[in-house]
Amino acid sequence: MSQKQRQRRARGKSPRQYEEAPNGSGRATGPTTTLTGPVVLGSVVTVGELAEAIGVSAVEVIKSLIRRGIMASINQQIDYETAAAVAAEFGVETEERVPEVIQQASAAIEHQLREGAGDPEAQPRPPVVTIMGHVDHGKTKLLDAIRETNVAEGEAGGITQHIGAYQVEVQGRKITFLDTPGHEAFTAMRARGAQVTDIAVLVVAADDGVMPQTKEAISHAKAANVPIIVAINKIDLPSANPMRVKQQLAEVGVVPEEFGGDVPVVEISAKQRLGIEDLLEMILLVADLMELKANPNRPAIGVIIEAKVDQTRGPVATALIQSGTLQLRDVVVVGGTWGRIRAMFDDRGRRVRRAGPSTPVEILGLLEVPEAGDLLQVVDDEKTARDLAEERARQRRAETFSEMRVVKLDELHAGIEAGETRELRIVLKADVQGSLEAIQNALAKLNEETESVGITVVHSGTGAISESDIMLAATTGAIVIGFNVRPDVAARRAADASGVDVRYYNVIYHLLDDIRAALSGLLTPETREVTDGYAEVRETFRLPNRTIVAGLYVLSGKALRNSRVRVLRNGTVIHDGVVASLRRFKEDVREVAAGYECGLAIEGFNDVQAGDQIEFYHVEEVPRGA
Structure with a gap:
């Protein structure tokens, strides 16, 4: 009998306990623990705590995480969903224990937002409108015409540089506009769970028609299930053709009302201030059909539109209140930070003391800069705010190490x-x-x-x-x-x-x-492409044998002599081939790292041009089911 066997027998444990995995996989998992019921885990748990709770070694838990593409140490925190999946692999049932402060806060938000128009004290609120469309079609000029201020000329090149939220009054009623730098910001906020827009105004130039970004904006608005109002801009130009624009819209699934569809279309000229009143009336009409309501007599719940650090004022955030009323001195939790409201400003820079539903305000007093799309919630006291913010910050850190729940x-x-x-x-x-x-x-x-x-x-x-x-x-x-x-x-x-x-x-x-x-x-994929590096063609040279050599600057990864290469021009693949030669100065080399220049000749291809992108890649076999 070996010394290790004698030591195990002295502790009353047989070697078999160390050789058989609790899930029957045959892997060594360390001493097992007999569990009579579900293991209770927190919303965030370290790898070591999980291993101890389910009775397996930390090494096996780390291996399980690696198989899921998560690199974590024994002290790294992971979220409950990931921990539950690992525990299930070892045949252990789990149950989540959500901290009471999180439970109460989440329940309050869910109840207040779900009740919405059904709240007996709910009152009509202003609609929140997002301006979307192709670049240079006049989005900011339209907002400029509505606000009767000069926004566009104060921005570089007339292009919107930030997300702004503005409120205007029409016929004694208010409308809130979100002026975004594009639908990317619109969708980025949705990706964080913030659905803030009620109506999307799609701006299309009458002389230009439906363009690629117009189609993208339509796709983003439809994915968000937001009603669309089309504003055909620049009708004052001689080349304007609104009917052609309507036909193009119908072809991409946005059917105008006059064609038998359900999308209102208003013809405007932001420059000449034509049709603006008609557009605003249409927005109010669509808002009336939606019956937008919220209770202003509750603690505020809102969404962060943008945030930054001001050198003199500290963290500054623009918040759009969704329900309730935000007041000075309120204690708020925003994502993983918190603070007490020290000052509030409206879209004209004026100090305000209160902000009701659908009102955008700039707030001061947060301890850190939040992220766009973070939820703002008023709580009772600073202790609750601190506990809630710390717990959410822990969850957020854990989630960054967890798998994305995306479709494969x-x-x-x-x-x-x-x-x-x-x-x-x-x-x-x-x-x-x-x-x-x-x-x-x-x-x-x-x-x-x-x-x-x-x-x-x-x-x-x-x-x-x-x-x-x-x-x-x-x-x-x-x-x-x-x-x-x-x-x-x-x-x-x-x-x-x-x-x-x-x-x-x-x-x-x-x-x-x-x-x-x-x-x-x-x-079941049997092969997989692996990208080795990307490079940009800076210059081309013709050799005496008529071969074209591309002078490259390696942007990322490595340029490898044994890789295959794709030549991309404006994102489109124009050639897929192999490397004929790779040189640095006058010497043949096997690889060139990012940040260095080199010369490349592609076998059987001489049409390479300055500005082309070169993708170096190889194909590798993967086992079935991997």
Whole structure:
């Protein structure tokens, strides 16, 4: 008998306890604990605490987390959902213990917002309107005309530089406008659970018509289930053609009322102040149909529109009150921070003492800068505020180490069988309009064949996959499909951060086969693309043998001699091939790191141009079910 066996026997434990895993996997998990009921865990728990609670070693818990793509140490905090999934792997049931301060705060918010118009003391509130549309179509000029102030000329190039919230009075009634730098901010707030907009005004230039960003704005508004009012701007120009704009809108699913649809259309000129009154009346009419109400006699609940640090005033946040009334000296919790309201200012910079429902105000007094989309809630005292803020901050830190709950094509069938998935949502981008229409038609036919789950194209368009596409997919639970296009740098970063599933194809049949296989549970990837690096072509050179060499600057990762390369022009793949030579100065090299320059020749391809993006990648095999 070995010394280790004698030591185990002396402690009254057999070696078998150390060799068999409680879940039957055969992995060593350390001493087991007999559990008679569910293990109670907090909303946030460290890896070590979880291991002790479920009776397995911390090493096994860490291995389980790594298999889920979460790198955590023994003292790292994880959220309850992740902890419950790990415990289930070891056959242990769990139960969440939510701190009382969180329970009470969440219940108060849910009750107050859910009751809404049903509250006996509820009163009509101003509608909250977001201005959306393509760049240069006159969004800020329209708001400028409504407010009768000069916003646009005070901004660089006439482009909105920040999110502003403004309130105007029309016929004795108020309307709140959110002036955003684009629909990205609109969706970013939705991604954080903040649904603040009641009505979307879509600005379309009469001389320009429906443009790519117009279509994106429509997709974002529809995904948020927000009613749309179309404002056809610039009707004073000689080249204006409002009827053509209406026809284009109908073609993309926004059918004007005069065509038998349900979307109001108002023709305006922000520059000449034409049709502005008609637009405001239409906003009030749509708001009346929605019966927007809130109770102003309760503690305030609101959403942070923007926040920053002012060198003289400290953390400054713009809040839009949704329910109740915010008053000076109120103690508030905002996301993971808190404070007492020291001062409030309206959109004109005037000091105010109270802010009711649908009123935007700039507030001072928070200890830290909150994030856009954070919920603002008035609480009874500073102790409650401090406890609630600390608990939420802990949860937020834990969630950053947890998996994103996003849809993966590989896991779609499992979700269908579990009853979690009834719809496959897709953000579709292609290189040309012809390909886009062909894919949409093919998906529509596939949708007719499918009974278990519906296929919905949330947004489609041509050109590179943008950050806006990734944010829309993250918010709506969609996958992104690129046909002969790739993501730009910002989109790639957003996809990595959010975990959105991005798929690339260059053959329509492969795309359809994958979706059909995913729906039937047969999709199991056998190969996987791994991106090694990205570079930008700064200059091109012609060698005596007529070969074109691209002078590259490596932006990220590495340029590898043995990688395959894609040449991207404006986000569209124009060539996919192999490296003929990779040089730094006059020497052949195997790799070039980010931040350095090099020369690249691509086998059989000489059409490379300055400004092109080069993607270095390789394909690796992965085991089935990985």
